[in-house]
Amino acid sequence: MSPESGTPTEIVAVGRELLTGRTVDTNSAWIAARLTDLGAFVARIVAVDDEPAAIAGEIAGARRRGAALVITTGGLGPTLDDRTLAGVAAALERRLVEHPDALAFVARRYAELAATGAVADAALNPPRRKMARLPEGAEPVDNAVGTAPGVLLRDGARALLALPGVPAEMRAVFDAALPRLRQCLGAPAHVAEREVASGSGDESVITVAVERVMDTVPGVYLKSLATAFAPDCDLRVRITARAATRTEAEALVARAAERLAAELARLR
Amino acid sequence: MSPESGTPTEIVAVGRELLTGRTVDTNSAWIAARLTDLGAFVARIVAVDDEPAAIAGEIAGARRRGAALVITTGGLGPTLDDRTLAGVAAALERRLVEHPDALAFVARRYAELAATGAVADAALNPPRRKMARLPEGAEPVDNAVGTAPGVLLRDGARALLALPGVPAEMRAVFDAALPRLRQCLGAPAHVAEREVASGSGDESVITVAVERVMDTVPGVYLKSLATAFAPDCDLRVRITARAATRTEAEALVARAAERLAAELARLR
DSSP states (O other), rough: OOOOGEEEEEEEOHHHHHHSSSOOOOHHHHHHHHHHHOOEEEEEEEEEEEEHHHHHHHHHHHHHHTSSSEEEOOOOOSSSTTOOHHHHHHTTOOOOOOOOOHHHHHHHHHHHHHHHTTTSSSOOOOOHHTTTTTTTEEEOOSSSSSSOOEEEEEEEEEEEEEEEESHHHHHHHHHHHHHHHHHHOOOOOOEEEEEEOOOOOOOHHHHHHHHHHHHSSTTTTEOOOOOOTTTOOOOOEEEEEEEHHHHHHHHHHHHHHHHHHHHHHOOO | OOOGGEEEEEEEEEEEHHTTTTOOOOHHHHHHHHHTTTOOOOEEEEOOOSHHHHHHHHHHHHTTOOEEEEEEOOOOSSTTTTOOOHHHHTTOOEEEEEHHHHHHHHHHHHHHHHHHHHSSOOOHHHHHHTTTTTTTEEEEEOSSSSSSSSSEEEEEEEEEEEEEESHHOOOOOOHHHHHHHHHOOHHHHHHEEEEEOOOSSOHHHHHHHHHHHHHHHHHEEEEOOOOOOOOOOOEEEEEEEEEHHHHHHHHHHHHHHHHHHHHHHHHH
């Protein structure tokens, strides 16, 4: 399975807390799993500081490398160090302009929060208003959990989606944007996956069988799941196939599993 | 606190499993936390596929950006898709050559494993031998947990450290390499950190106080820890300071905490 069979995408996670190790970047793994299940392939995940220049550099690089979709996460909130959209605007050479629908969204969310007492008032103060300043030509995406709208920017067949960094908000905005992403994700590929026991704890032996299967069953990807060595260890091998239909992907996995069992038996 | 006050470092995590979201990259967070505690700052964390060209591109980019230390994790094992050292060699324009000490290490580890029955034999077959092929001029680093040695490459004041991807091995090799990293990490900075309650659930309000503290207490970094809104939510603010001594760093944090309390009181 060549990853190139899916739409190339990249993820840019923004936030100093990722670089100090205070926060583990679970957002990128979640987004990567969703994109993979949708048949895209993620070529690269990068975490950078809350610096527009660093963010812009990563986005520009991703587009130069041919990413059809770039997803950022983090840095959309009301605080001074939420600067992802400044980075997006710089990368795509656009101005940041107040978007009427985004402002209406922010106003509605703060009105709702003020009604429940979660915030003191619904005034559109500068930090709140800031969340409605989007790169020119972008569309806001509903955020059912927080107050910062997501931001979708489509140009031709390519797109950029900026998601919040709070995990529940990130997931909600991803799902809200999904119908509008389908076009740039192309025809969905189907991925089938199976983990099998190898009967061995020695990766240096299993690798010979794994390589033979990948050489003889085109379209599948095998990976032995390395762990610590132990006499009673039974290393597992993950078999993944990607194809136009689920049936086809599953047939490839079944063929590879059968072949792997035969190769492993030969090594014993 | 400017991150530039520490030694600039970058982390390159290698492995398709990170890009499909099957594995959350906890290794990079662990390394980042260790480097931060040692007074360095991590400018960037990137995850790429098991492709020498992609790996080489990230390492070369990190060094171009001025990283004094680049740490890779993953891709040192015996399997065909363990290709990190090929990427390192390409980035630094060196050949891969069998290193006698590395080969002795691999031989010793497999002899130990064969003695306990964890592997069938201790023969130095090609996949095992591959782990001893290091970029010219590199030194192996002991791996007390697995069979692949870590790899340290020092040139002048800069260094590159390649760690395994299995977390327990990664941690063991990092600790084994640490005495040899001190030189490129420079004088250790001391980091003090405290989390305080803000008494508010509204980040768009807290941000005003946070910004005032950062403007008036140089050398500290404050971050409100965004979560979902809720009427009973009390957002926490993390205060971090970095200084030449622990006493100095703690004094900065105390001053910022006092100032923050005053600013928050003014907003009520």
